[in-house]
Amino acid sequence: MSEEMYEDDEYDGVIKKFMYVNRKAPYGTIYALESLEVVLIGAAFDQDISLAFVDDGVYQLKKGQDTKATEIKNFSPTYRALEMYDVEKLYVSKDSMDERGLSVDDLVVPVEVLSSEQMADLMEEQDVIFSF
Amino acid sequence: MKFAILVNEGPYTHQAADTAYQFAKAAIAKGHEIYRIFFYHSGVNNGTRFTSPPQDDRDLVQNWSRLAEEHGTDLVICVAAAQRRGIIDKDEAERHGKDCDNLAPGFRISGLGQLIEAGIQADRMMVFGD
Numbered sequence: 001m002s003e004e005m006y007e008d009d010e011y012d013g014v015i016k017k018f019m020y021v022n023r024k025a026p027y028g029t030i031y032a033l034e035s036l037e038v039v040l041i042g043a044a045f046d047q048d049i050s051l052a053f054v055d056d057g058v059y060q061l062k063k064g065q066d067t068k069a070t071e072i073k074n075f076s077p078t079y080r081a082l083e084m085y086d087v088e089k090l091y092v093s094k095d096s097m098d099e100r101g102l103s104v105d106d107l108v109v110p111v112e113v114l115s116s117e118q119m120a121d122l123m124e125e126q127d128v129i130f131s132f
Numbered sequence: 133m134k135f136a137i138l139v140n141e142g143p144y145t146h147q148a149a150d151t152a153y154q155f156a157k158a159a160i161a162k163g164h165e166i167y168r169i170f171f172y173h174s175g176v177n178n179g180t181r182f183t184s185p186p187q188d189d190r191d192l193v194q195n196w197s198r199l200a201e202e203h204g205t206d207l208v209i210c211v212a213a214a215q216r217r218g219i220i221d222k223d224e225a226e227r228h229g230k231d232c233d234n235l236a237p238g239f240r241i242s243g244l245g246q247l248i249e250a251g252i253q254a255d256r257m258m259v260f261g262d
Contacts, residue, residue: 041244044245045252047248047251127251128251129257132140132173
């Protein structure tokens with residue numbers, strides 16, 4: 001819908017580093033789902049996109065989500081589709097994973113695991129950070 | 133400096149909306165430019181003219197409208213987030229067969245592309261949320 005309104009060449013080839021910082025659990029609030037909606041629309045702009053998952057945000061990528069009883073849509077398969085949108089840089093916080101007893105084998109997509117210091121360095125490099 | 137602002141929380145629920153407004157006002161007073169203010173998540177509730185706060189409280193929705201009127205600030209409500217939460221302009225009301233619209237003066241409803249575009253165009257994106 002809205003992505004069709006914008007042409008790739010509209011910004012004279014400006015490519016900025018956009019990072020989406022996902023901090024919240026996938027359900028309970030709508031932040032995770034609506035963050036994903038921004039990522040999908042934003043992918044049409046050909047910017048340098050990365051996604052970071054910290055705090056309870058790491059649960060967004062957890063395998064085996066079953067939301068049937070809550071009548072809320074399980075949107076976790078969408079993370080597997082991000083590759084088709086050329087969104088391939090996914091980072092998770094090691095500390096957040098450790099605190100929650102999670103390993104990369106528990107996640108639905110391949111990710112790069114970063115220490116808090118590495119995550120801070122990566123954030124420092126960004127032009128635009130959306131925190132959800 | 134050219135700022136873009138993202139407001140992710142509704143008025144009277146969370147400090148984020150008030151702080152975003154105060155920031156915008158202060159930035160303009162200092163001679164900075166506000167490229168766009170984008171309202172997302174429950175932040176879309178900043179754009180309903182149906183709020184009626186007590187008389188001894190600040191009127192945040194009216195403050196936003198005044199900001200747009202006095203400084204031409206571009207106030208954009210995300211259409212997808214707005215539809216979920218019942219924020220609707222005249223055209224959308226007609227399209228969805230609703231008996232009235234509630235978008236406050238100075239706001240417009242548009243797509244998420246407006247947020248990304250603001251991120252590209254502005255020198256700095258400020259996010260106000262939880």
